[in-house]
Amino acid sequence: MEPVWLTDGEQAAWRRFISGANRLLERLDQDLKAVGLNHDDYAVLVHLSEAPDGQLRMADLADLSVESRSRLSHHIGRLEAKGFVRRESCPNDRRGFFAVLTDEGREMIEHAAPIHVAGVRRYFLDQLSADELQTVATAFARVDDGLGCPGAAGSCPG
Numbered sequence: 001m002e003p004v005w006l007t008d009g010e011q012a013a014w015r016r017f018i019s020g021a022n023r024l025l026e027r028l029d030q031d032l033k034a035v036g037l038n039h040d041d042y043a044v045l046v047h048l049s050e051a052p053d054g055q056l057r058m059a060d061l062a063d064l065s066v067e068s069r070s071r072l073s074h075h076i077g078r079l080e081a082k083g084f085v086r087r088e089s090c091p092n093d094r095r096g097f098f099a100v101l102t103d104e105g106r107e108m109i110e111h112a113a114p115i116h117v118a119g120v121r122r123y124f125l126d127q128l129s130a131d132e133l134q135t136v137a138t139a140f141a142r143v144d145d146g147l148g149c150p151g152a153a154g155s156c157p158g
Contacts, residue, residue: 024123027119028116031119032112032115032116034115035108035111035115037108037112040067040075041084042112042116044061044065044072044075044085045079045084045109045112046109047065048061048100048105049101049105049106049109053100054100054101055098055101056098056099057096057097057098058073058076058097058098058099076099082104083102084104084108085100085101085102085105086100086102088100
C-alpha cells in the first residue's frame with residue numbers, strides 16, 4: 001500500500017508540534033531538575049498524590065503515566081531509592097502491588113508543584129489565547145479518543 005504523504009501544510013504542522021512539545025517538556029524538566037525531579041517523576045507523584053490514600057495499583061499507575069509496566073517498575077525503583085514512594089503488596093492479589101506515596105514524596109510534590117505550575121503557565125498557557133487553548137484541548141481529546149483512550153488524560157489502558 002502506497003503511503004499518503006503529508007502535504008506541506010501538514011508537514012509544517014506536524015514538525016512544529018513535535019518541536020514545540022519536545023522543547024516544552026525539556027524546559028519543564030529543566031525547572032524540575034532544580035528540585036531533583038524530572039517530568040516523568042513529577043507525573044507519577046501527582047497521580048499518587050491525587051489517588052485515594054496516596055496509592056495506586058502498579059498497573060493502573062502505568063496506564064495513567066503512559067509507561068509500560070516494566071518501565072514503571074524501574075521508575076518506581078528509582079523513586080523508592082529517593083524515599084518518595086514504596087511498594088506494598090495487594091492484600092487480595094498476591095501478584096499485584098501498590099505504589100504508595102510516602103510522606104517525603106508528598107512533601108516533594110508540594111514543593112515541586114508551584115515550580116511546575118509556574119512553568120506550565122509561562123511556557124504554555126501564557127502563549128495561547130483562551131480560544132487556542134480550547135482548540136488544543138478539543139484536538140487532543142480527539143487524538144486520545146482516536147487512539148482508544150477516551151476521557152481524562154492517562155486513562156488509556158496500556
